[in-house]
Amino acid sequence: MSLDITTERDASSSEESRQWTARVRNAATNALPPDRLLPDRQPAYMASWIYVFGVLTVVSLAWVIITGCVLAVMGPSWWHVSGLGHFVNSLHLWSVETFFFFMVIHLWGKFFMAAWRGNRKLTWITGVVSFVASIAAAFTGYLSQQNFDSQWISTQAKDGINATGAGAFWNVLNFGQMLMWHIVLLPIAVVVIAGLHVLMVRRRGIVPPFDIEPKDHTDTPSAAEVAE
Amino acid sequence: MSLSVLLGALINLNGSGHYVHWGFIQMSVANLVVVLLMIAVFVLAILLPFPRRKGPDQ
Numbered sequence: 001m002s003l004d005i006t007t008e009r010d011a012s013s014s015e016e017s018r019q020w021t022a023r024v025r026n027a028a029t030n031a032l033p034p035d036r037l038l039p040d041r042q043p044a045y046m047a048s049w050i051y052v053f054g055v056l057t058v059v060s061l062a063w064v065i066i067t068g069c070v071l072a073v074m075g076p077s078w079w080h081v082s083g084l085g086h087f088v089n090s091l092h093l094w095s096v097e098t099f100f101f102f103m104v105i106h107l108w109g110k111f112f113m114a115a116w117r118g119n120r121k122l123t124w125i126t127g128v129v130s131f132v133a134s135i136a137a138a139f140t141g142y143l144s145q146q147n148f149d150s151q152w153i154s155t156q157a158k159d160g161i162n163a164t165g166a167g168a169f170w171n172v173l174n175f176g177q178m179l180m181w182h183i184v185l186l187p188i189a190v191v192v193i194a195g196l197h198v199l200m201v202r203r204r205g206i207v208p209p210f211d212i213e214p215k216d217h218t219d220t221p222s223a224a225e226v227a228e
Numbered sequence: 229m230s231l232s233v234l235l236g237a238l239i240n241l242n243g244s245g246h247y248v249h250w251g252f253i254q255m256s257v258a259n260l261v262v263v264l265l266m267i268a269v270f271v272l273a274i275l276l277p278f279p280r281r282k283g284p285d286q
Contacts, residue, residue, distance in 0.1 A: 047278045047280055048273070048274075048278050049272070049273035049274075049276055049278055050270075050273045050274055052273075053273070101262070101265075101266060101269075104266055105266055105269055105270050105273065108270050109270070109273070
């Protein structure tokens with residue numbers, strides 16, 4: 001009887017391994033085992049201020065999302081009139097300012113490190129795409145203020161957008177469309193792509209300095225190569 | 229005098245913006261200040277030593 005159960009379990013296990021859920025789970029755990037996903041140690045060359053701007057960008061993005069959610073709940077009659085509304089509105093603006101400030105310095109640092117080395121091309125590409133998506137999100141934010149400033153900006157922007165031919169499906173004078181892009185589609189895009197970017201950093205590790213780059217151009221240098 | 233009035237008096241924003249021109253390049257002073265600040269922070273991040281926690285063998 002027990003033999004039958006074991007045989008049945010083996011057959012069941014073999015069948016499970018062919019299921020897409022099992023294959024996705026195995027691929028995910030192979031690519032990002034827990035100690036790589038949430039590491040508690042980093043290479044010695046990471047001890048530099050230039051490496052902090054990535055996480056500062058992520059923290060700024062978190063504040064952008066949090067304050068944006070508060071603004072969405074309370075509405076324009078709150079953020080344009082009340083003192084607390086003005087404060088949260090300003091937090092939303094200044095967290096965007098710090099987001100771009102830190103992201104551009106992060107970009108400069110990674111560019112001069114040639115951070116696409118060592119099979120990190122996707123890390124670089126997801127960062128670039130996230131940067132472009134966040135610019136679009138910021139521009140639609142100008143159009144979502146619901147004041148004379150946003151009206152002025154939209155009438156100025158329409159000529160530029162129409163000159164590219166994109167005005168046929170991207171109408172900056174259509175407030176409803178711009179608001180939906182700003183609070184739904186573009187935030188989802190930025191968060192998802194930035195999340196993939198962080199996962200790629202976890203997967204491949206941070207790029208080593210030029211002088212200790214692995215000879216075989218693998219992801220991370222060995223302990224002997226990193227040793228100071 | 230409240231703090232907000234005091235801080236607001238440092239930079240008068242109640243007027244038209246100031247711009248700098250280099251040939252065909254035109255940039256607001258506010259944007260120029262931000263760009264210079266980013267360059268300064270970038271240089272400092274490279275030059276300044278990062279604090280390290282001393283281990284038992286150091």
